[in-house]
Amino acid sequence: METTLSDREAEARRAYDAVAETYATTVPALFAQDVCGRAMIAAFAELVVAGGGGPVADLGCGPGHVTAHLRGLGVPVFGVDISPATVSAARRAHPELRFEVGTLTTLDAADGALGGVLSWWSLLHTPRAERPAVFAEWHRALAPGGHALLGFHVGAGQSRVRGAYGHDGVDYTIELIQPEEVAAELAAAGFVRQALMRLPGTRREQACLLVRKA
Numbered sequence: 194m195e196t197t198l199s200d201r202e203a204e205a206r207r208a209y210d211a212v213a214e215t216y217a218t219t220v221p222a223l224f225a226q227d228v229c230g231r232a233m234i235a236a237f238a239e240l241v242v243a244g245g246g247g248p249v250a251d252l253g254c255g256p257g258h259v260t261a262h263l264r265g266l267g268v269p270v271f272g273v274d275i276s277p278a279t280v281s282a283a284r285r286a287h288p289e290l291r292f293e294v295g296t297l298t299t300l301d302a303a304d305g306a307l308g309g310v311l312s313w314w315s316l317l318h319t320p321r322a323e324r325p326a327v328f329a330e331w332h333r334a335l336a337p338g339g340h341a342l343l344g345f346h347v348g349a350g351q352s353r354v355r356g357a358y359g360h361d362g363v364d365y366t367i368e369l370i371q372p373e374e375v376a377a378e379l380a381a382a383g384f385v386r387q388a389l390m391r392l393p394g395t396r397r398e399q400a401c402l403l404v405r406k407a
């Protein structure tokens with residue numbers, strides 16, 4: 194599904210189109226070492242299956258390694274990413290899975306059709322003021338009782354990244370997120386908090402927040 198992109202969405206697309214190949218050859222190995230993150234994803238998968246196993250949308254799926262991991266846990270899943278080059282890399286790496294170009298706010302899913310939404314380090318390009326629209330879209334697409342799992346960098350304000358994934362010419366802004374603040378935004382959108390995990394991370398603190406549509 195194609196829509197007009199905001200400035201920050203366009204910036205994210207440019208950046209990840211540029212780094213798609215190096216991202217695909219470096220980050221999946223880091224995920225393989227992320228024992229705590231994968232534990233949260235395992236809990237999310239178990240809850241989705243127990244809730245009927247409706248499909249999960251992996252939003253900002255990158256090269257598809259987390260999407261494939263979820264499929265391995267028995268969850269029907271498809272990936273969505275704003276970067277066409279990243280979606281091409283995901284399709285090449287995991288031809289058995291479905292990956293589409295799209296955004297966090299334009300889910301190609303009927304109302305209540307999804308069993309889960311995963312946003313694994315993909316909300317970091319969305320300005321705070323635009324998060325309510327993202328959460329409203331997830332709420333629309335999720336079935337009652339459906340779960341959403343978010344992974345993000347903890348902090349306040351923004352950080353400008355200059356050079357990423359082996360590309361000096363790439364730069365973009367990321368949002369640092371306060372867990373309590375985003376939990377309150379999700380509550381306002383109709384989600385109930387289920388679990389919050391905080392991790393020291395290597396360069397900055399990280400958090401995983403699990404919520405359920407009331």
Ligand SMILES: C[S@@+](CC[C@H](N)C(=O)[O-])C[C@H]1O[C@@H](n2cnc3c(N)ncnc32)[C@H](O)[C@@H]1O
Binds near residue numbers: 205209279314315
């Ligand atoms: C840091 S990467 C995370 C990728 C993957 N989830 C992972 O864990 O490796 C962020 C991803 O989100 C995508 N992205 C950023 N903003 C997006 C948006 N508004 N809608 C959809 N995808 C987005 C980027 O293209 C990129 O692939």
